[in-house]
Amino acid sequence: MKPNIVISECINLKPVRYNGGIVNDEFAKKLSEYVNYIPVCPEVAIGMGVPRNPVILIEKDNDIKMIDPQTQKDYTDQIIQFSQDFLKNLKDIDGFLLKSKSPSCGVKSAKKYIQNNKVAVGKTNGLFAQKVIENFPDIPVEDEGRLKDNNIRRNFLVKIFxxxxxxxxxxxxxxxxxxxxxxxxxxxxxxxxxxxxxxxxxxxxxxxxxxxxxxxxxxxxxxxxxxxxxxxxxxxxxxxxxxxxxxxxxxxxxxxxxxxxxxxxxxxxxxxxxxxxxxxxxxxxxxxxxxxxxxxxxxxxxxxxxxxxxxxxxx
Structure with missing residues (x-):
């Protein structure tokens, strides 16, 4: 009866962040005793490597693009294709616990920029997180940052169990x-x-x-x-x-x-x-x-x- 939870692989599991780091999260660690984790790192999955240049989300013509600002390489299509392929093969999933502020996994917390603007103009969902929400509209999707809030965390737990x-x-x-x-x-x-x-x-x-x-x-x-x-x-x-x-x-x-x-x-x-x-x-x-x-x-x-x-x- 353990919930099956898709989790960002950088949360307690592997040092796969852009800088080779890992996120140590107390709640996710405690939760691991009661759920089955299914790890994923969309950026590593499309071959971006570790460490890697940090990418950002740029809004252009009412669309969101994932861009490497140093090389101007556009990873949008690759991330979206991976997300669709990964999600369509998931079965019996009860929730998602993703990395906050990530341009791929953040839930309402990824910084959004406008072309050639170095100052963030707002926040949005990461590209992978957005596809999760679209494909699993009734399944709880949170990131570890939002789960610091006691009420959000309790509701997340109620839903997944x-x-x-x-x-x-x-x-x-x-x-x-x-x-x-x-x-x-x-x-x-x-x-x-x-x-x-x-x-x-x-x-x-x-x-x-x-x-x-x-x-x-x-x-x-x-x-x-x-x-x-x-x-x-x-x-x-x-x-x-x-x-x-x-x-x-x-x-x-x-x-x-x-x-x-x-x-x-x-x-x-x-x-x-x-x-x-x-x-x-x-x-x-x-x-x-x-x-x-x-x-x-x-x-x-x-x-x-x-x-x-x-x-x-x-x-």
Whole structure:
């Protein structure tokens, strides 16, 4: 059930950067214990060598070119061709973790220039990263720089482990009950990200006999993956937690109920992190031995060891 993640080869793996360097990234190293990495360096793959002249992205006539400013050699067509060939052969991929600021791999972080202008005029996706996004619109694509942000990193983890779980489930589903069990486990996580799609997925599972199991699996996968595009707000979390709270509220004292409502207000007003409230509510699921709640992926959508807050100076 390990997620399959395409990673830029210069991140912890090989010294293939333009200057012969390697990127030491703590999070990517920790993540390697829980995922299968598929390494790639587009620039080395097209024969640019190590070390090599740094290339830049130049905008011209609404198009982006990858140019070696020292020799004026244009690598655009080679990078795009490699990207297309590499990506079309990928199967069972759950996410991409690419190198920030790279003209080939950066995600919204590669510097963009205008012809003959030595000052960057903005930022864009690297050419390889852009093809990844075009070919895998529903798969999470991030670079190690963006993953320094705790919220972006948590959402990335939610997606790659959820998609891996779905992939494994669908590959092994021989009976509709297996898909029903999966859907039950993901009810509140789906509610957090996309309530409308939660209902659609429920209808697909409920009406599976009309289209058959295989078509049900195809439709379920398509809508499930499209459900995680937006970053959930604190109020979305509170909405989910209130639904969960309803399962056991009648068993609580007046003081406990008041305390929980106070926690909700503190989270909304950003006086405490929402993770504190989630852990507190999770405790009641185990206290009352509510099996339906205890298996909810909302409470632990990825391995607990990855639920870390890395300080900026560790990256």
């Amino acid at each position: 959820s998609f891996s779980d779905l992939r494994y489930t669908l590959q092994n589903t021989k009976d509709i009950n297996q898909l029903i069990d999966f859907h039950k486990r993901y009810k509140y996580l789906l509610m957090l990200y996309h309530q409308t799609n939660l209902k659609k997925l429920g209808q697909i599972v409920a009406n599976w006999k009309k289209i058959g199991l295989e078509e049900t699996k195809i439709q379920y996968e398509t809508i499930f993956k499209k459900s995680f595009h937006k970053t959930p707000s604190v109020r979305s979390h509170i909405n989910v937690l209130q639904h969960i709270y309803g399962h056991f509220s009648k068993n609580l004292s007046k003081k406990e109920k008041e305390y929980i409502q106070n926690l909700f207000e503190k989270a909304i007003n950003k006086k405490i992190d929402i993770s504190v409230v989630i852990e507190y509510i999770k405790g009641f699921a185990f206290r009352f031995e509510n099996e339906y709640l205890m298996v909810q992926k909302y409470f632990e959508p990825y391995p607990h060891d990855l639920n870390l807050t890395f300080s900026e100076d560790k990256f």
